[in-house]
Amino acid sequence: MTLLGKKILITGASSGIGEALALALAQKGASLFLVARRADRLKELAEKTSADILPIDISEAGFLSALEKKWGLHFDVLINNAGLALGRGPYATSEMSDSERMLQVNVEAAFRLTHALLPKMLELGGGDILNLCSVAGHWTYPGGAIYCATKHALWAFTKALREETCGKNLRVMQISPGMVESEFSEVRFKGDKDKAREVYQGMTPLAPSDIARMIVFMLEQPRHVCIDELITMPTDQGSPTTVSRRTT
Numbered sequence: 530m531t532l533l534g535k536k537i538l539i540t541g542a543s544s545g546i547g548e549a550l551a552l553a554l555a556q557k558g559a560s561l562f563l564v565a566r567r568a569d570r571l572k573e574l575a576e577k578t579s580a581d582i583l584p585i586d587i588s589e590a591g592f593l594s595a596l597e598k599k600w601g602l603h604f605d606v607l608i609n610n611a612g613l614a615l616g617r618g619p620y621a622t623s624e625m626s627d628s629e630r631m632l633q634v635n636v637e638a639a640f641r642l643t644h645a646l647l648p649k650m651l652e653l654g655g656g657d658i659l660n661l662c663s664v665a666g667h668w669t670y671p672g673g674a675i676y677c678a679t680k681h682a683l684w685a686f687t688k689a690l691r692e693e694t695c696g697k698n699l700r701v702m703q704i705s706p707g708m709v710e711s712e713f714s715e716v717r718f719k720g721d722k723d724k725a726r727e728v729y730q731g732m733t734p735l736a737p738s739d740i741a742r743m744i745v746f747m748l749e750q751p752r753h754v755c756i757d758e759l760i761t762m763p764t765d766q767g768s769p770t771t772v773s774r775r776t777t
């Protein structure tokens with residue numbers, strides 16, 4: 530399927546996977562609509578991609594009305610990418626506000642946005658919805674109770690939607706990466722760059738551009754091909770808790 534001129538909405542496009550994907554899709558001639566909170570980062574990206582941008586928090590009550598006012602509700606492709614993990618400690622001693630934030634952004638905001646855009650896709654004869662899940666949607670690990678729960682929720686949502694919309698020319702897909710080096714760990718450790726660096730020490734993580742390349746591959750398949758889910762990890766990672774690290 531050609532992506533030339535396709536209207537593609539990406540949430541969380543100001544860094545990491547979303548940013549890399551915007552750059553890759555611009556190369557394909559897609560018409561990009563990018564959302565994230567950091568306006569400066571989005572503006573820089575808009576200069577490189579000719580994208581239209583909306584700097585906003587997707588968990589805000591006014592997000593959907595702002596989106597509709599600016600762009601309407603019809604897109605050919607929705608990429609639910611914005612998401613975060615906060616904290617890596619035991620649930621018992623975790624901050625409740627961190628849990629709430631992950632649930633708001635990773636789950637509620639993605640579900641609400643999909644609910645707003647899906648009817649138009651169905652009315653106009655189809656579209657693609659691709660969700661950024663994670664290996665944390667397949668496995669669990671200590672210190673990841675809520676993050677894993679949010680990605681399990683997104684996994685289940687994607688699977689159910691896929692069945693529900695079968696026969697409607699709608700491809701509901703997800704990609705589930707393992708370790709990708711982006712701002713993800715820095716956000717998780719609340720700005721502690723040393724802790725974030727340690728996550729990738731002695732191993733070679735995936736790059737955001739690796740995930741972008743795979744998403745482009747998924748989207749470019751002919752219409753009758755739906756890659757329901759792609760699970761990918763660095764060669765140095767076997768599961769969220771199995772990572773091979775070089776010591777020298």
Ligand SMILES: NC(=O)c1ccc[n+]([C@@H]2O[C@H](COP(=O)([O-])OP(=O)(O)OC[C@H]3O[C@@H](n4cnc5c(N)ncnc54)[C@H](OP(=O)(O)O)[C@@H]3O)[C@@H](O)[C@H]2O)c1
Pocket residue numbers: 540541542543544545546547564565566567570585586587588610611612613614634661662663664705706707708709710711712713714716737
């Ligand atoms: N990195 C990994 O190892 C990994 C592995 C599996 C899955 N994932 C998933 O991949 C997705 C992208 O993560 P990433 O690795 O690219 O991390 P990242 O570099 O931290 O990017 C996250 C993006 O989400 C945006 N965002 C966060 N909260 C938002 C909000 N409330 N409203 C609007 N935008 C918001 C951020 O932009 P602003 O701060 O400007 O709002 C940023 O653009 C996430 O869903 C993550 O869970 C990541």
